[in-house]
Amino acid sequence: MSSQNVLQTWFSQNFKIVQDDYFHFLRFKSISTDAAFKKEMQSCALWLKDYIAQKTGMKSELIETKGAPLVYAENLTAGSNAPTLLIYGHYDVQPADPIDLWENDPFEPTLRNGNIYARGAADNKGQIFYSLMAIRSFHELGIKLPVNVKFCIEGEEESGSHGLSLSLPDLKEKLKGDALLVVDFDGFDKETPGISLGARGIVALELTLTGSPTDLHSGVHGGMAYNPNRAMVQLLSKLWDDKGRIQVKGFYDDVVVMNEEERGQFSFAFDEKSYSKTFDIDAIGGENDFSLAEKNTVRPTLEINGLSGGYAGMGFKTVIPAHTIAKLSCRLVPHQDPEKIIKNLTAFLNENVVDGMKVQVVSFGGEKAFRSSTSSKLATAVAKAATEVTGKNCKKMLCGGSIPIISSMMEILSMDVVGMGYGLPTDDIHAPNEHFDMNRFEKGFLTVARTLELL
Amino acid sequence: MSSQNVLQTWFSQNFKIVQDDYFHFLRFKSISTDAAFKKEMQSCALWLKDYIAQKTGMKSELIETKGAPLVYAENLTAGSNAPTLLIYGHYDVQPADPIDLWENDPFEPTLRNGNIYARGAADNKGQIFYSLMAIRSFHELGIKLPVNVKFCIEGEEESGSHGLSLSLPDLKEKLKGDALLVVDFDGFDKETPGISLGARGIVALELTLTGSPTDLHSGVHGGMAYNPNRAMVQLLSKLWDDKGRIQVKGFYDDVVVMNEEERGQFSFAFDEKSYSKTFDIDAIGGENDFSLAEKNTVRPTLEINGLSGGYAGMGFKTVIPAHTIAKLSCRLVPHQDPEKIIKNLTAFLNENVVDGMKVQVVSFGGEKAFRSSTSSKLATAVAKAATEVTGKNCKKMLCGGSIPIISSMMEILSMDVVGMGYGLPTDDIHAPNEHFDMNRFEKGFLTVARTLELL
Numbered sequence: 057m058s059s060q061n062v063l064q065t066w067f068s069q070n071f072k073i074v075q076d077d078y079f080h081f082l083r084f085k086s087i088s089t090d091a092a093f094k095k096e097m098q099s100c101a102l103w104l105k106d107y108i109a110q111k112t113g114m115k116s117e118l119i120e121t122k123g124a125p126l127v128y129a130e131n132l133t134a135g136s137n138a139p140t141l142l143i144y145g146h147y148d149v150q151p152a153d154p155i156d157l158w159e160n161d162p163f164e165p166t167l168r169n170g171n172i173y174a175r176g177a178a179d180n181k182g183q184i185f186y187s188l189m190a191i192r193s194f195h196e197l198g199i200k201l202p203v204n205v206k207f208c209i210e211g212e213e214e215s216g217s218h219g220l221s222l223s224l225p226d227l228k229e230k231l232k233g234d235a236l237l238v239v240d241f242d243g244f245d246k247e248t249p250g251i252s253l254g255a256r257g258i259v260a261l262e263l264t265l266t267g268s269p270t271d272l273h274s275g276v277h278g279g280m281a282y283n284p285n286r287a288m289v290q291l292l293s294k295l296w297d298d299k300g301r302i303q304v305k306g307f308y309d310d311v312v313v314m315n316e317e318e319r320g321q322f323s324f325a326f327d328e329k330s331y332s333k334t335f336d337i338d339a340i341g342g343e344n345d346f347s348l349a350e351k352n353t354v355r356p357t358l359e360i361n362g363l364s365g366g367y368a369g370m371g372f373k374t375v376i377p378a379h380t381i382a383k384l385s386c387r388l389v390p391h392q393d394p395e396k397i398i399k400n401l402t403a404f405l406n407e408n409v410v411d412g413m414k415v416q417v418v419s420f421g422g423e424k425a426f427r428s429s430t431s432s433k434l435a436t437a438v439a440k441a442a443t444e445v446t447g448k449n450c451k452k453m454l455c456g457g458s459i460p461i462i463s464s465m466m467e468i469l470s471m472d473v474v475g476m477g478y479g480l481p482t483d484d485i486h487a488p489n490e491h492f493d494m495n496r497f498e499k500g501f502l503t504v505a506r507t508l509e510l511l
Numbered sequence: 512m513s514s515q516n517v518l519q520t521w522f523s524q525n526f527k528i529v530q531d532d533y534f535h536f537l538r539f540k541s542i543s544t545d546a547a548f549k550k551e552m553q554s555c556a557l558w559l560k561d562y563i564a565q566k567t568g569m570k571s572e573l574i575e576t577k578g579a580p581l582v583y584a585e586n587l588t589a590g591s592n593a594p595t596l597l598i599y600g601h602y603d604v605q606p607a608d609p610i611d612l613w614e615n616d617p618f619e620p621t622l623r624n625g626n627i628y629a630r631g632a633a634d635n636k637g638q639i640f641y642s643l644m645a646i647r648s649f650h651e652l653g654i655k656l657p658v659n660v661k662f663c664i665e666g667e668e669e670s671g672s673h674g675l676s677l678s679l680p681d682l683k684e685k686l687k688g689d690a691l692l693v694v695d696f697d698g699f700d701k702e703t704p705g706i707s708l709g710a711r712g713i714v715a716l717e718l719t720l721t722g723s724p725t726d727l728h729s730g731v732h733g734g735m736a737y738n739p740n741r742a743m744v745q746l747l748s749k750l751w752d753d754k755g756r757i758q759v760k761g762f763y764d765d766v767v768v769m770n771e772e773e774r775g776q777f778s779f780a781f782d783e784k785s786y787s788k789t790f791d792i793d794a795i796g797g798e799n800d801f802s803l804a805e806k807n808t809v810r811p812t813l814e815i816n817g818l819s820g821g822y823a824g825m826g827f828k829t830v831i832p833a834h835t836i837a838k839l840s841c842r843l844v845p846h847q848d849p850e851k852i853i854k855n856l857t858a859f860l861n862e863n864v865v866d867g868m869k870v871q872v873v874s875f876g877g878e879k880a881f882r883s884s885t886s887s888k889l890a891t892a893v894a895k896a897a898t899e900v901t902g903k904n905c906k907k908m909l910c911g912g913s914i915p916i917i918s919s920m921m922e923i924l925s926m927d928v929v930g931m932g933y934g935l936p937t938d939d940i941h942a943p944n945e946h947f948d949m950n951r952f953e954k955g956f957l958t959v960a961r962t963l964e965l966l
Binding site for chain 2: 088089090091092150151153154157215216242255256258260262267268269270271272273274275276277278279280281282283285286287288289290292293294296331335336337338339340341342343348351352355357359360361362363364365366367368369370371372373374375376377378380381382383385387410411412413414420455456457458481484485486487488489
């Protein structure tokens, strides 16, 4: 029996157990961005640490940080001559709002049409869990791990990785290895696997505009008090010109346009029509002068992720709100500096707001983009493993999303990085009805296991 | 003892009883705009009807409408030779959001610094209740009412008066009289009473912009899907030019500028500095070319009363929302037609939105402005009563707010209208910590009672 057959057999025989454990993991409301869920975060981390120790044969521990605890695990029995692979993922998830659009309780995983619906089903509990199952299979099959393996599973990927970020210098020795595998990416499409050799950086901030300190009646005060909602739409509308170019000073200064050779290393194929159809989108954003795939990967963006001011519930309330809030984020490309972008964006907001409106900007910080080698040992091994597992040639990709901590890990730990995963843009991650399926779970499991052998 | 002394004595002796009953009235969560409070609305109307019958000597009844029931009461014992006064008010209130900014439960009236804090304390439960107390005092003192009195207390003033509006033609006979007193207005300032001879009209609508039918990840889709929040701020920012003039086609076509004689009938005195200081407002809106008092009374406005799209809670969520909502309203001046304004505003929104964004506009309807004679018998009587009660010369005013139903009542019932009240712009009506006080309650009570005698 080939090693893949052995692994497949183990997976089939343990399918129910693995799925039950995965469901258990999904039930934790490990929402890192909202302090109300701090206890659930702790319970999730503790359960995961114990689970790893009991089921995978790795030593595991919780590492406290200034933020959420880190789940760390290792099996170094391959010895000092074998390479060491660090695998990164996260146990925290995005908030489940708007909850009323979910067809099931987002924290009660539900099988429907062959999919598993739950917050975190794909991002990232599903993907990190199949990676752990690869180690578990070797352990239960009595196969010695061919490489040393370390797992770094953090609890703040969805909220800026602040704890891990601050602890990284201290963890340098513990986390060191030959390469970093980040199992938090999409594949190329439903059939075709892909590895990601870059992701965009991110900065995020919250903007509050305040008129009067109290809500005002829009009849009694209408025409007199300047409405913060009006100030907000006028201010934010100035952020783009009519070609979609972001108007913040120096925003594009450090953006380097790829040359043909660099472009040639990646798959930029992207069917605009099929994209619009899949997501039922008729309005396309971004900069007019670039293709859809470029806008999404090698160009920076600015998004209004949240707007809230006044009364937007049922019916109507004739109010001039005291204040109005916008949540803004930018996706950054290599060489853009998060601090500089936040500084310039903050300056833009202060300079362009109507006179007399009080402006408050709170930064959520940010991280740089990363870009790594397309021909590292790890990239070659993962691509080969994925090709074997799926029977389709693995594509090399760039990712539009962000894994904020990766650029710091690359820098501080001096490692090659490869992003892998079997996510799809249709998985509704960060949205209602996020889902994943056990078929892709198995492919992920097999790809990680096979990568360990190929390294 | 003068009649005012008799009334004052009655008020002093019954202060505790009156205040307790007023508090009882305030405890009903009679929020008309939100269907969730329908039962509370019914309970409030029923209690009020029974209370009037038991305490004021008037016959009372509930009149069902297509919307909330109307509380109607009358005492016609003055006979057919005496004039008949119709008094209008409302038992519904605005929603209490944002609830966390209240210092007490908005539906548990609380005395603090001489004020009574509760939703509806002023608008309109306080003001309609002191009007009812005027009738109660005559009843308990055994004084025959000098005029016939009818009360029309509706339950949808805060949500468009749809029920009463539809029922008005059928109620023409029941409500007919010589003049209409609307006890839902502010005084001139803390010491000086005022009567209002006009209020602005209103239209309101809800605008929804939809991109994809589902929320999207702002990394995976950022630069591709057009963010509805971006479309919203760009669209709404086009509603005004840089002089604050509203850009909707034909918006000002029917606005008639007052001549000097007309202007001379009203008090437009308004201290801009003291206004800014009182409300801690540094940014002034409206059209640049008009004074503050004019902007607020004789000029139409457009306000964004609510904005909501994406995630605006604690922390951050990197989402491109499926849709985003804005609640818009306009205050109208005489001759502006609500239907035409809604039609043109809807057209503006559809024509100016980015291509491909789905637009939905839901109208909440509207009502015309009203303007009435400054020298009617009722205006003369109320002004004289208020001057006697307060010792300050009563001012003639125009109101920036709207009592949507008044223009229809004037038209259908062919009556003179006078607005009175002891509200103040600092009462925080429609806002957290709405309040009123028993001192102004007493002035209102005395003014209504004295008006009945003077008519």
